[in-house]
């Protein structure tokens with residue numbers, strides 16, 4: 001809902017052709033275009049990062065997977081500016097942020113607790129410090145990978161490893177990458193002295209270079225398809241240069257959701273005299289992928305790792321030896337010792353599993369399998385408070401959403417005049433029929449919550465919300481929820497403030513500090 005409210009005016013129009021004449025008309029807020037300013041160079045409307053976030057959100061909410069992306073990682077999340085919106089993507093349960101820098105991480109860990117509001121669904125946000133190139137085992141199970149303007153900050157060998165971490169290790173359903181379009185740079189005067197690229201970027205690619213890189217990825221990881229598009233059209237007459245940024249959307253042809261490797265549901269399989277695997281493509285653990293008898297294979301049904309048997313105590317080793325291949329039923333002691341050992345490995349000093357002596361082995365990855373490797377440091381792990389909604393609030397929410405829809409569509413059927421509507425309760429009962437068919441209960445609930453109900457009709461007067469929301473959407477984005485927002489909004493009339501606050505609370509974009 002938040003993303004819709006904030007982004008829809010923009011992302012629905014991203015594919016429109018540019019405005020030929022930049023006029024001062026009322027709609028200009030809603031248009032996507034750019035113009036030249038003698039001093040500042042190209043100016044984007046809306047701001048470039050808004051267009052970028054809108055395009056990425058658009059991909060995340062594609063109807064093919066909308067509501068199904070539960071675990072999502074944002075690589076190079078910087079100051080969390082996108083994570084804020086990611087948290088509102090339908091169906092999301094776990095957001096991971098990974099950034100190599102620690103300074104922005106510290107700032108962002110302050111931001112996290114501030115916007116506390118009670119959610120309807122549980123959501124965990126985990127911020128890591130680490131290199132996106134490293135396949136940390138906690139990335140397992142991500143349905144979507146996002147990296148907004150990050151790849152150009154990576155060293156070539158890290159970028160290559162990153163590709164494998166994403167497409168060979170995480171294997172998510174979708175991957176969204178954005179990077180600047182070098183073709184566009186001649187429009188930025190400031191870049192002229194830097195060889196037409198930003199100094200903190202290791203490279204900037206033309207559209208054809210980016211396309212080549214992307215198609216090379218899908219050649220190597222044939223389970224993926226890719227489409228590229230531009231974000232941020234330039235001023236009229238610059239069409240040939242493309243857009244300011246470019247976005248690649250990779251989609252898995254076949255997607256198997258990986259479970260997080262769960263130590264508590266491990267099955268343990270001992271093995272003797274089992275042939276080595278012949279195919280590296282099958283990730284599922286079965287007996288024929290177990291390397292040799294000196295290894296113990298651990299699997300939670302999907303992921304598998306092996307552990308050197310000689311790392312166990314003598315007692316356990318003899319227990320393992322006794323339970324040959326067909327036994328999944330190890331004694332409690334053996335399982336406990338395995339868990340203990342694996343935990344010790346995960347939490348050793350450099351946090352990378354045990355590298356010397358090759359404790360871990362995985363048939364896909366060889367020695368020192370990354371499955372169990374803990375490359376990243378947790379900077380912050382935050383579970384949002386949530387509450388399961390009562391039936392009453394579900395009814396009220398559904399009805400208020402319907403009322404807004406009717407009003408927004410300028411429905412003439414129920415309009416008395418421009419600001420007043422008479423909506424039959426029977427119409428509203430349709431909207432809540434999956435919850436209740438008790439008309440009296442719904443009428444009582446509506447009256448109790450301040451709605452005017454006369455006979456079997458709800459009388460609704462339009463609030464100022466609609467007229468001001470368009471103007472405020474952009475402010476909300478631009479000012480980034482900083483304290484200065486208060487100053488801006490206090491200047492507006494109280495009724496606007498109030499109704500805006502109400503609509504924000506409803507859509508849950510209002511930070512707690514702001515409400516106060």
Ligand SMILES: C[S@@+](CC[C@H](N)C(=O)[O-])C[C@H]1O[C@@H](n2cnc3c(N)ncnc32)[C@H](O)[C@@H]1O
Pocket residue numbers: 049075076077078079081082098099100101104130131132133147148149150153154158
């Ligand atoms: C231009 S900022 C990204 C902006 C941000 N994604 C957004 O949505 O606005 C690039 C970020 O990538 C991070 N970064 C650079 N190399 C990285 C790497 N190898 N692994 C993880 N993060 C990296 C930087 O620390 C920086 O925060």
Ligand SMILES: [Mg+2]
Pocket residue numbers: 149198200201
């Ligand atoms: Mg950059």
